[in-house]
Amino acid sequence: MRDFLREIEERKRAGLYRSRRQVSGPQQPSLTVEGQPLLSFCSNDYLGLANAPEAREALARALEHAGLGGASSHLICGHHEAHHRLEGQLAAFTRRSSALLFSTGYMANLGVISALAGRGDTIFSDRLNHASIIDGCILSRARVRRYAHGDVSALEVQLAQTPGHKLVVTDGVFSMDGDVAPLRALARVCQRHDALLMVDDAHGLGVLGPQGRGSVLAAGLSEQDVPVLVGTLGKAAGGSGAFVAGPEWLTEYLVQKARTYVYTTAMPPALAVAIGANLEAVVQGDDLRSHLAGLVRRFREGASALGYTLMPSQTPIQPILVGDNDTALALSRALEARGILVTAIRPPTVPAGEARLRVTLSAAHQAAQVDRLLDALAECRSGLPCSGVRSWA
Numbered sequence: 001m002r003d004f005l006r007e008i009e010e011r012k013r014a015g016l017y018r019s020r021r022q023v024s025g026p027q028q029p030s031l032t033v034e035g036q037p038l039l040s041f042c043s044n045d046y047l048g049l050a051n052a053p054e055a056r057e058a059l060a061r062a063l064e065h066a067g068l069g070g071a072s073s074h075l076i077c078g079h080h081e082a083h084h085r086l087e088g089q090l091a092a093f094t095r096r097s098s099a100l101l102f103s104t105g106y107m108a109n110l111g112v113i114s115a116l117a118g119r120g121d122t123i124f125s126d127r128l129n130h131a132s133i134i135d136g137c138i139l140s141r142a143r144v145r146r147y148a149h150g151d152v153s154a155l156e157v158q159l160a161q162t163p164g165h166k167l168v169v170t171d172g173v174f175s176m177d178g179d180v181a182p183l184r185a186l187a188r189v190c191q192r193h194d195a196l197l198m199v200d201d202a203h204g205l206g207v208l209g210p211q212g213r214g215s216v217l218a219a220g221l222s223e224q225d226v227p228v229l230v231g232t233l234g235k236a237a238g239g240s241g242a243f244v245a246g247p248e249w250l251t252e253y254l255v256q257k258a259r260t261y262v263y264t265t266a267m268p269p270a271l272a273v274a275i276g277a278n279l280e281a282v283v284q285g286d287d288l289r290s291h292l293a294g295l296v297r298r299f300r301e302g303a304s305a306l307g308y309t310l311m312p313s314q315t316p317i318q319p320i321l322v323g324d325n326d327t328a329l330a331l332s333r334a335l336e337a338r339g340i341l342v343t344a345i346r347p348p349t350v351p352a353g354e355a356r357l358r359v360t361l362s363a364a365h366q367a368a369q370v371d372r373l374l375d376a377l378a379e380c381r382s383g384l385p386c387s388g389v390r391s392w393a
Contacts, residue, residue, distance in 0.1 A: 178313025206236020
């Protein structure tokens, strides 16, 4: 029998062991973690809507007439009018013909990719795509060719060499680096080589583009340029769940073929109502996005002045590249001792030798809180040997 306990111990020795910590109260910058007050910089609640009063009130009202549970899949008796209304809102928000709800972003990528490609087809995937994309590619049983991160020229060579049905999949904003995919160039190459382009914009929606409509619209691309758009409702939208948006044929096809849509229970209808309220806040949230952009600039200027190695990101995802697993953990613990919560990200989530602290900023943060993080980073700077800080030995 496989020695599972030995594997756990090996992970601990390698600095790769993961553990959960209990949070009390609503998600917001000031968290209570295992009974201790901490200032959090590791949430994906980019616009601060996870605890929005309007959404909470909408949820409470909806519970009265929609109840709690979804009770069944959308294809049995679970497709509530609240779901249908939210799908219409999401289609309009992304400026697409239709949208289809999924229970989670992970399930959306598994279902969409495995429905759109199969045996005999070829999927082309950016090397830094999210785990859900990687797993969707494996589940599809299609041939998978990975291309160097953001390297459109390398992708075009691969596409030119490959006959048959081709699906190109990329994150819009890469979750661990914070950079944006070269979407215009990808769209041109896919059109030249008759490839279907899918973008998972989990970390772009709400933050980028006109009225927060995402990286695809920020790049000036249409539904014809990017036929398949996946988005999450658990990050900037402040709720839970996910969706795919695109032409009518796409959602009609996925209702027939996407197993993670067909065979799972629909999200609670009242939650769909609350997310709809938050979606309106996203559209009207230019002030939130402006404030968030100012915090990103403030952090980057301060952390760079301290000698930390940042990655080329202008999004709320601001990784501090460290390199070594143990040092990343030590820096995270040193910050926590000063009341700051920033988790260390290690392989296999990121490549070996590229462990980091993934700082994420929210419109719910204040400038003084960012300054508090920078002060803590300054105090930690002289206490740890770290390749991520140029002035350390």
